[in-house]
Amino acid sequence: MxxxxxxxxxxxxxxxxxxxxxxxxxxxxxxxxxxxxxxxxxxxxxxxxxxxxxxxxxxxxxxxxxxxxxxxxxxxxxxxxxxxxxxxxxxxxxxxxxxxxxxxxxxxxxxxxxxxxxxxxxxxxxxxxxxxxxxxxxxxxxxxxxxxxxxxxxxxxxxxxxxxxxxxxxxxxxxxxxxxxxxxxxxxxxxxxxxxxxxxxxxxxxxxxxxxxxxxxxxxxxxxxQLQKEVFILDTPEVITPDLVVEGFDTRYIDEHMFELVLKKGSSLNEVFAALNKQGLVISSMRNKANRLEELFVGLLNAK
Amino acid sequence: MTLAEQWVAFYTIVRKEIRRFLRIWMQTLLPPAITMSLYFVIFGALIGSRIGQMGGFTYMEFVVPGLIMMSVITNAYSNVVSSFFGAKFQRFVEEILVSPMSNNTVLWGFVIGGVARGLLVGLIVTLLSLFFTSLHIQHVGVTIAIVLMTSIMFSLAGFINAVFANNFDDVSIVPVFVLTPLTYLGGVFYSIDLLPDFWAGVSRLNPMLYIVNAFRYGVLGVSDVNVTTAFLMVGGFTIAAYAYCMYLLSSGTRLRQ
The missing domain is CATH 3.40.50.300 (P-loop containing nucleotide triphosphate hydrolases)
Structure with missing residues (x-):
């Protein structure tokens, strides 16, 4: 080329x-x-x-x-x-x-x-x-x-x-x-x-x-x-409380039908859903909290 | 670019320039026609009839060549300065700057646009003058040559003005405060033989005097100055202005950051 x-x-x-x-x-x-x-x-x-x-x-x-x-x-x-x-x-x-x-x-x-x-x-x-x-x-x-x-x-x-x-x-x-x-x-x-x-x-x-x-x-x-972690926002039809725990993952309560979940480098989405299934928590939709490149971009500029 | 491609590029600029001033004919062609008609009526027909002869001609015959030349000068200059500054102001000069056209192609494209308007307005004013007097051109070659050289020279000058202009005031300063006074004092309305020696000498420092008189020589066969000197001076100024324009384009002065 x-x-x-x-x-x-x-x-x-x-x-x-x-x-x-x-x-x-x-x-x-x-x-x-x-x-x-x-x-x-x-x-x-x-x-x-x-x-x-x-x-x-x-x-x-x-x-x-x-x-x-x-x-x-x-x-x-x-x-x-x-x-x-x-x-x-x-x-x-x-x-x-x-x-x-x-x-x-x-x-x-x-x-x-x-x-x-x-x-x-x-x-x-x-x-x-x-x-x-x-x-x-x-x-x-x-x-x-x-x-x-x-x-x-x-x-x-x-x-x-x-x-x-x-x-x-x-x-x-x-x-x-x-x-x-x-x-x-x-x-x-x-x-x-x-x-x-x-x-x-x-x-x-x-x-x-x-x-x-x-x-x-x-x-x-x-x-x-290079991305070390990704943050997803998950929606559930069920009612959740602020003390929600998903085994093996950091989470943050947003409201009674929505929470954040941190996926660290090395973990897979399969593991996330396995943990959620284990708790019997139904997920209706999920999305990235921020664009992946945006996280890297901000990280690179802040690292200067 | 090959020569044929440069020709296409040159033709594109010239075509665009001519279409521009024809599109806005109310601003470009009509005003000089009206202004010069008023000059012909007031200075030629009304006041001129009381003045009598000037340089062996009726006053109307005497002022017509100067008024035609004044129109050519101001319109050739104004066309290039307003068009090129407009392109700078709206930034579409960048269309030209990013293209592979040579600087010569760019410059001559704009200059020929200015020459076209200068000549067209000159022709309109000449045709209008025929309602007031008859013109019998004495030296066709001299007449054509001085009109062409002058319109090229002032188109180049307009280009220089446009490069340095920062706003629309800068575009009108030279035509209003330099060109018009110098043309009025350059023997358009009188022969410098009428002036006291001192002021006649001062007038000889005015380049417009040479241009107006060279044209008058072409049309009427009389001149207050040596016509060869006039051609040498216009030729010298044209070459100097061309060289400076090329320097401005190649150095990117006021065009590239």
Whole structure:
């Protein structure tokens, strides 16, 4: 597999002296679905800004599919499609014009641009809005418009900076499906998001950035294996009391039909249900108290 | 990008720019048409008839070339400064910055957009002037060359202004406080032969004087200044402005953080 994105010793010091990146190294393999996570101000957007050439680096190297952004910027740019965090299209242009003009900026003639615009606008549910001025679109439609625009030149690396921010659940799910489909067709995807369940369900590799440093960079599976415990919330139709005990597990009473149960690393759900069966306690439903990745994420940042 | 792809990208910007100013024709094409018609009526027909001859021509014949050139200058400049600053302000300049287009393609795309508006407004004003006087162009080559060079030069200047502008006030400062006064004092309405020696000398420091007179030479065949000097000056300013624009784009000044 080729390396889609290679970052070495990347540093960024802004004019006001703030050091946003302190020499990070990162590698994303071709075909990967990669999560770049971190708290606000950690350096995620700066990293994406440098890769897409909107931010000037202070030091370090960035290669996109082998093309250096220092010496072969145009070739590197052709490989990248960027969906930024903020809306950045003309409010007065139509959806069609925004997408087709972007194709033109990449040298695609209008016939090809038109075919691709139709393909992506239909896939993203914007075809009916093609003649509408972008300012008239809802927030979710605007996000999808930015995705269509980023895909119009069919880049091999798609970078999405919080693409589902402010998007309702139904639309978010459909965007996940779309991104999964794009990734399956071979497009490498780098995603930043504050929705950790989004990263957990979509991404195969993850890097966590904090204070301008990469604090974790591993596969999602390896990261989740680090989880020492998981907390589940269980619902029961029976009436329970605060002195409820499940043998071998820590529990916490929530109300007369609900309690928390801590599953430590090494224990299995079978053991939980065996213990519950032994007590004759019927469980009608269960769910994670918090997203597993969220627990790790918070733990990693707190450990600093 | 191949040359053909650069051409597509260039055409895309030019097309977008032209469609932009045509879409908002009430703001871009109508005002200069009305303003210049008023100039023709008031300064040419009403007051001009009392002034008599200027430089051997009726006053209307004398002011028309200057007014046409004034329209070309302000519209070429305004188109680029407002369009490029608008792209910066709404951040859709990023669409261009992330693309693999060369800096030359970007710059000339916007400049030709500015030239197109400058020439279209110049043509509209010229056609309007025909209701008030007849024009017999004396030097077609000089006329076309000076209009083209001037519109390119002021489009480039508009681009520089847009790069440095932080708000919409910064966009209007130069047209209102620099271009318009310099054009008014650049011999649009009078020959500098009428001025005392001192003020005639001061006027010769005004680059607009050379542009207006070179155009007047093309149309009427008379000029207060040496036309070769005018071309050299416009050419020099154009090359300097182009070099500076390319520097701004390649360094990312005010465009990339």
């Amino acid at each position: 080729a390396i889609a994105l290679q970052i070495k010793g990347l540093r960024k010091v802004y004019d006001n002296g703030f050091e946003a990146l302190k020499g990070i190294d990162l590698e994303v393999t071709e075909g990967d679905f990669f999560a770049l996570l971190g708290p606000n101000g950690a350096g995620k957007s700066t990293t994406i800004g440098i890769v897409s050439s909107l931010v000037k680096k202070t030091a370090g190297d960035v290669h996109v599919f082998g093309h250096s952004i220092q010496t072969d910027l145009a070739a590197a740019k052709r490989e990248i499609g960027v969906v930024p965090q903020e809306f950045n299209f003309s409010n007065f242009e139509t959806v069609w014009d925004i997408v087709v003009n972007q194709a033109g900026y990449y040298g695609l003639n209008r016939a090809v641009a038109g075919e691709r615009a139709e393909k992506y606008l239909k896939k993203l549910g914007l075809w009916d809005k093609r003649d509408v001025a972008s300012r008239m679109l809802s927030g979710g439609m605007k996000r999808r418009l930015m995705i269509a625009r980023a895909l119009i030149h069919e880049p091999r690396l798609l970078i999405l900076d919080e693409p589902t921010a402010g998007v309702d659940i139904e639309l978010r799910r459909s965007m996940w499906e779309f991104l999964t489909e794009i990734n399956r067709s071979g497009t490498t995807i780098i995603l930043t998001t504050h929705y950790l369940e989004e990263a957990e369900s979509l991404c195969r590799h993850i890097a966590i950035i904090d204070g301008g440093n990469i604090v974790e960079n591993t596969s999602m599976k390896a990261l989740l294996r």
